[in-house]
Amino acid sequence: MQLDVHRYAHESCVVLAVLGELDLAGAPRLRQSVVSETATGIRHLVLDLTAVDFIDSTGLGVVVGALRRLRAHGAELSVVCPEQRIRRVFEMCDLDRVFTLHGTVDDAVSASGSV
Amino acid sequence: MGSVEIAVPPVAEYLQMVRAIVGAAAALDDRLQAGRVADVRLVVSEAVTNALRAQAVAHVADPILVRCDLGGDRIVVEVADHGPGFDPSAVPDLPEVETPERLRHESGLGVSLMHQLADSAVLDSGPDGTVVKLTFVVGNA
Numbered sequence: 080m081q082l083d084v085h086r087y088a089h090e091s092c093v094v095l096a097v098l099g100e101l102d103l104a105g106a107p108r109l110r111q112s113v114v115s116e117t118a119t120g121i122r123h124l125v126l127d128l129t130a131v132d133f134i135d136s137t138g139l140g141v142v143v144g145a146l147r148r149l150r151a152h153g154a155e156l157s158v159v160c161p162e163q164r165i166r167r168v169f170e171m172c173d174l175d176r177v178f179t180l181h182g183t184v185d186d187a188v189s190a191s192g193s194v
Numbered sequence: 195m196g197s198v199e200i201a202v203p204p205v206a207e208y209l210q211m212v213r214a215i216v217g218a219a220a221a222l223d224d225r226l227q228a229g230r231v232a233d234v235r236l237v238v239s240e241a242v243t244n245a246l247r248a249q250a251v252a253h254v255a256d257p258i259l260v261r262c263d264l265g266g267d268r269i270v271v272e273v274a275d276h277g278p279g280f281d282p283s284a285v286p287d288l289p290e291v292e293t294p295e296r297l298r299h300e301s302g303l304g305v306s307l308m309h310q311l312a313d314s315a316v317l318d319s320g321p322d323g324t325v326v327k328l329t330f331v332v333g334n335a
Contacts, residue, residue: 081210100213103243104206133213135239136303147298164232171310172303176292 081105084112090188092123092157098130101138109138113145117152124149125187127159134168143174157187195265201257202242204249204275213239216262220269225333233311234269234330240304241273241326248277248324268313269330279319 082105085096095112099105116124126142128134142158149156160166160180169175181187198219202208217235220226226234238260245258256276263270288302289295308315314329 081207100210102206102209102239103246104209133210133235133239135236135243136307137243139303168236171307 082108084109086112086116089125089184092125092188092191093121094125094127094184096127096130100133101128101131101141102133102135103137106137106141109141110144113141113148117148117154120152121149121154123155123157123188123191125157125159125184127184128165129159129161131160131162131165134165136168136172139168139172139174142178146177155191157181157191159184159187195263197264198262200260202260204246204255204258206243206246209239209242209246212242212260216260216271219262219264220330223264223269223332226269226330227332230330234271237308237311237315237328238271238273240307241271241328244304244326245273245275245277245324248275248280252276252278267331267333269332271328271330272325273328274323274325276323279321279324282317282319 082097082099082101085098087094093116095116097109101109126145146156158178158180160169161182166180169178169180179190181190198215200212200215202212213235216238217231220234221231242258242260249256249258254276259274261272282305285305308326308328312328313331316327318325
């Protein structure tokens, strides 16, 4: 398994915890999970990238697409990304200016406007 | 001097294997600065991803050729596909990162990352395919 996505509820949001390598092979799995959550009318989704071992621009594209989809439904996206090697890829693409990268799921939830 | 060559089936699931092989080969050169192996892995992923996409568009089933030259004063990785080719100078810039329009673009960062992270990234593209040559200087150069 190159990429796995675990879903769980946490306080008022839903967390998608991503495990593995987020690239062209793994992207459809995460994109489909985000689309499914958006369709349920969710208000706040947390993408937890703590257990992501690798991300490239295709993986970043899924995160960008998730933000677009959630905003289109009036919902909020938070990204948890404590690992410097993954944060660095966001930074190289200037996407740290689009996303606040939280250290933990609890940080992301407490920083949210919906709780 | 030596090299590692891989003929990769044009299937996304092989990306992880290519990164592992090329990354492991680069890591054997202890002159490569700390952190550069991660750069090699990322840039190779971008190049092979573009190759996979190009061949998918044209329904080309040929393997993608990845060659990694080692042991000199630089590590050179070449990725060759048989896609329809493109004009690298015609790739449009993405909208400003803080604008809503930016969110409409889920791709388009790969070539930029290659230029940022490799010491040299040369794209040679024509109707028979594209060759990307990525160079990483090792040692005290």
